[in-house]
Amino acid sequence: MTVATLRFQEQAFEAEESETVLECLLRHDVAVPSSCRAGVCQSCMMQAEPGTALPERAQRGLRPSLRQTGHFLACQCPVVEGLQVGSFEQPSCSATVEVVRWASERVARVWLRPERGLGQLPGQFVNVVRPSDGTARSYSVASRSDDALLELHVAQVPDGKLSPWLARAVGETVTLRGPHGDCVYPEDDLDAPLLLAGTGTGLAPLLGVAREALARGHRGRVVLVHGSLDLDGLYLWRELCGLEREYPQLELIGSVGPDAGPYAGVGAELLRRELIEPLLRAELKKLAGWHVYLCGSPAVVKSLKRWAFLAGAALDHIHADPFEPAASV
Amino acid sequence: MSTLYERLGGEAAVDAAVDLFYRKVLVDERISQFFDTVDMDAQRAKQKAFLTFAFGGPSAYSGKDMRAAHRGMNLTQEHFDAVMENLGATLAELQVPAEWIAEAAGIAASVKADVLGH
Numbered sequence: 001m002t003v004a005t006l007r008f009q010e011q012a013f014e015a016e017e018s019e020t021v022l023e024c025l026l027r028h029d030v031a032v033p034s035s036c037r038a039g040v041c042q043s044c045m046m047q048a049e050p051g052t053a054l055p056e057r058a059q060r061g062l063r064p065s066l067r068q069t070g071h072f073l074a075c076q077c078p079v080v081e082g083l084q085v086g087s088f089e090q091p092s093c094s095a096t097v098e099v100v101r102w103a104s105e106r107v108a109r110v111w112l113r114p115e116r117g118l119g120q121l122p123g124q125f126v127n128v129v130r131p132s133d134g135t136a137r138s139y140s141v142a143s144r145s146d147d148a149l150l151e152l153h154v155a156q157v158p159d160g161k162l163s164p165w166l167a168r169a170v171g172e173t174v175t176l177r178g179p180h181g182d183c184v185y186p187e188d189d190l191d192a193p194l195l196l197a198g199t200g201t202g203l204a205p206l207l208g209v210a211r212e213a214l215a216r217g218h219r220g221r222v223v224l225v226h227g228s229l230d231l232d233g234l235y236l237w238r239e240l241c242g243l244e245r246e247y248p249q250l251e252l253i254g255s256v257g258p259d260a261g262p263y264a265g266v267g268a269e270l271l272r273r274e275l276i277e278p279l280l281r282a283e284l285k286k287l288a289g290w291h292v293y294l295c296g297s298p299a300v301v302k303s304l305k306r307w308a309f310l311a312g313a314a315l316d317h318i319h320a321d322p323f324e325p326a327a328s329v
Numbered sequence: 330m331s332t333l334y335e336r337l338g339g340e341a342a343v344d345a346a347v348d349l350f351y352r353k354v355l356v357d358e359r360i361s362q363f364f365d366t367v368d369m370d371a372q373r374a375k376q377k378a379f380l381t382f383a384f385g386g387p388s389a390y391s392g393k394d395m396r397a398a399h400r401g402m403n404l405t406q407e408h409f410d411a412v413m414e415n416l417g418a419t420l421a422e423l424q425v426p427a428e429w430i431a432e433a434a435g436i437a438a439s440v441k442a443d444v445l446g447h
C-alpha cells in the first residue's frame with residue numbers, strides 16, 4: 001500500500017508504509033550504494049532538497065557542514081510525502097559576468113550576477129558552464145551570501161579551456177550549477193579557533209569563510225595563511241592586510257618560498273620565507289577544538305589534512321577542498 | 330542487564346574512541362599503510378563501523394563481509410595483534426574498565442579468521 005511518494009532525480013517512486021529511502025529505491029532497482037544498513041558506514045549518503053526537514057536519525061554521524069547542506073543517510077530516513085532527493089546540480093541558473101579585475105597576471109577576480117540566489121554558503125564552490133559548448137569548471141565563492149554579486153578567483157591556466165575565456169567575458173552569460181563543497185563557516189561556533197590555510201586561488205573559499213566569520217562577529221582566533229612559491233602568487237595580499245588591520249581577531253600570515261624575491265611593501269612583517277607546510281607545523285602544535293580549512297594544491301591539502309588530524313583536530317572539523325585540475329579529454 | 334555497547338556509552342562512546350583509535354593506527358608503523366589512505370572521511374567511517382561492531386553495537390556486517398573487505402591484503406597475525414593493541418590502548422585512554430576492554434577484544438577477535446582469510 002502506497003503511503004508516500006519519493007522524488008528522486010525527476011522520477012516519482014511509490015513508497016510503502018515505514019519504508020526508508022534506501023529500501024524504496026532498492027525495491028525499484030535504483031542502484032544506491034549501501035553496506036551496513038545501520039546508519040554507520042555512510043555509503044548510502046544522499047542529499048535532500050535544501051530546506052527539507054530531516055529526522056535526526058538520518059543525519060546522525062554526519063559532519064555539521066553536511067547536515068547544513070541537506071545530506072542524510074538513506075537507510076535511516078523514512079519516506080515522507082513529497083520528499084525530494086538526489087543530486088541537485090539541476091536546476092541551474094544563469095549568471096552574467098559583470099566585472100573582471102586582474103589581481104595579478106595569473107589571477108582574475110570575476111564578479112557574476114546570478115538571476116536568482118543559489119543558496120550557496122561562502123566557501124562552497126559552483127560549476128561555471130559556458131553555454132556555447134558546455135565546458136564546465138569549478139570555482140569557489142569568495143563572497144558572502146548576501147552580497148549581490150558572486151565573486152570568483154579565476155586562476156589562468158595556460159591554454160585553458162575556460163579560465164582565459166572567463167577572464168575576458170564581461171557581458172557574457174554563463175550557467176551556474178551547485179553549490180557544492182564542505183568549506184562552510186560553522187554557524188553555531190563563534191568561539192572556536194579557525195585555521196584557514198591555502199595556496200594559490202585556494203584563497204577564494206578561505207576568504208569567503210573569513211569574511212563570513214568576521215561579519216558574524218566571530219570571537220575565536222581566525223588565522224588566515226596564504227601560501228605561494230613566489231610573491232606574485234599572493235595575489236590579494238594588500239587587501240588581506242587591510243582586513244587584518246580592520247579586524248583584531250584576524251591573524252594573517254603570508255608564506256612564500258625561500259627563493260622568492262625581496263619585499264618591503266605593505267605587510268612585509270607578516271610575510272614568512274618558509275613554505276606553508278613547515279610553517280604551519282612549526283607555528284601550530286595542538287589543534288584540538290579548531291576548525292581547519294585547507295584549500296588549493298591537492299598535495300598540500302592532503303598532507304595538511306593528515307597533519308591537522310594528528311595534531312588533534314576532529315576529522316569533522318577539517319574541511320578540505322583540494323583544487324584538482326580538470327581531467328584532460 | 331545492559332549490553333556492552335550500552336555500558337560503554339553507545340554511539341557517543343564510539344565517536345570519542347574513533348578519532349583516538351584512528352590517530353594511533355596512523356602512526357603505528359606496523360599497520361599504518363592500511364589506514365593511511367587519501368580519503369580520510371571514508372577511512373574514519375570504516376573505523377567507526379569497526380568500533381561499533383567491536384563494542385557490540387548495531388551492525389549488519391557478516392563474517393562474509395569482513396572476509397571480502399580484507400581480501401588480498403595479505404594480513405598477518407602481527408597486523409591483527411597491532412590493531413587489537415591499539416583498540417585496547419584507545420579504550421584504556423578512555424578509562425574503560427579492564428573487564429569491558431576484554432569483552433570488546435573478544436568480539437573483535439571473533440572475526441579474526443575472516444579478517445586474516447583463514
